[in-house]
Amino acid sequence: MQSVCVIGGSRYFGKLLVERLLTAGHRVTVINRGSVPPPAGVDHLVVDRNDEAALTAALGTRAFDVVVDQVCYTPVQAAVSARAFAGRTRRYVMTSTIEVYDPATAALPSVPPGTPVPEESVDPAVWPVSPDLPWHDDAYLEAHYAEGKRQAEAVFARAGGFAFAAVRSAHVLGGGAREFTGRLAHYTGRVTRGEAIAVHAEALPTVFIQHEELADLLVWAAAADFTGPVNACSDGPLDAHDLAAAVAAQAGREAVRRTVPVGEEASPFSFDRHYAMSNARAKALGFSFSRTADWLPGAVAEALALPGAPTD
Template sequence: MSKICVIGGSRYFGKLLVERLRDAGHQVTVVNRGSTAPPAGVTRLVADRDDEAALTAALGTRTFDVVVDQVCYTPVQAAIAARAFTGRTRRYVMTSTIEVYDPATAALPPVPPSTPVPEESVDPAGWRVAMDLPWHDDAYLDAHYAEGKRQAEAVFARTAGFAFASVRSAHVLGGGAQEFTGRLAHYTGRVSRGEDIAVHAPALPTVFIHHEELADLLSWAATADFTGPVNACSDGPLDVRGLTGIVAAQAGRKAVHRIVPAGEKASPFSFDRHYAMSNARAKKLGFAFSRTTDWLPGAVAAALALPAAPTD
């Protein structure tokens, strides 16, 4: 049994992670702002992670074997957490994102479209950190989400107080009403209504992961001993036409595509640039992934079963 602290963990795959860790026999503590009660058998500490004094006070004299940070978006947040947990934990795992590889958001080494992007394409140990950017501005953060994650990883990677690992998640799907991004519902709604879907020509493949599989991987990462980034994606890249084909088959309708010029905004998951990740490192470390096409039809069926959303 390990003492594990989860920062966030109140919804979607974070909630599943907390339940999995508890059910595995670990002593789990969650730190959040108190809006959602944790599952039975889980300790909750109420604090705003952006308030270093409040976070430190809430932690008191507690120590942990592992911290899993679900809601770190900026280097400022990372620096606060690094100071608060140095001396309190031996291992720190941060949930990161596929967006760190997006070539539209940073000058990154080019990767041929047929080559899955490896972790070393973005090395947090050497990434520049700029604390003086307006990270507290919501609009700025939303526009610089990928850079915020890259710099947060960089802060933790340079922290000597604990071993650090990051889990770079693919696009997360599944969960029906819990899927708060609404991106799968965008497709199920438009296909069901016979509305066209804006796509690039050609649209490049991307990678996905089921919300339950991501919770499993984070639980595994919490108790493993690797360090550095690891990519988390199910086997089998899929482009937007493959995705809409699965949606159309489940809905009993035909998908209608509308081509948009390169550089113009298209539907979610229609990409005119390549950054589909490789999951080879996670496999080598011992995690077994499912195939996207094995779970995606069920996720689509769950989304189709939801009440119809307003047209957009």
């Protein structure tokens, strides 16, 4: 049994993570702003993680075996947490993203299409950090999401005071009403309404992970002893055409596609550039992944069953 602090953990796979930690017998503390109460049996600290003085005061004399940070988006937030948790935890796990590899958002090493991108393509130990950028501005942060994650990883990697690991998650699907991004619902809605799905003519494959599998991986990462980044994705990349076909098969409809040129915005998961991740490191460390093709039909069925989803 470990003492685990989860920062965030109020929705989607973060909420499931808290539930899984409790089921496994761990002592769990959740830190968030109080909009959603955690399950019974969880120590709940209501505080804004951006307010360093308030965070430090709320922590008091608490110490943890592991911190799992679900909602760190900027180097400023990372620096606050690195100071607040120094000496309070032996291990810090940050939930990061596949977007750190997006070549449209930074000058990154070139990877040939079809070659899964390894963790060393973005090394947080040497990535430059610019805390003075307007990270507090929501519009700026949204436009620089990938860079915010890269720099947050970099701050933790150099902080010292605890062992640091970053879980770089693939695109998360599944969960029905839990899934709040609406990206899979974009496909199910358009297919069932007979509306065109905008895709690139040569849409490149990307990788996915089911929300329960990601929660399981985070539980595993909390108990492990590896450091540095690790990619989290199910086996079997798909492109936007594959995803549309999977939705159409489940819905019993035909998918209508509209081709858009390179550089033009398309539907979610249609990419005109390659950055599908490799999960080889996580496998070598002992985690076993499912195949996307095995769980995707269930995720599509959940999205089709949501209230308000079109029907015949």
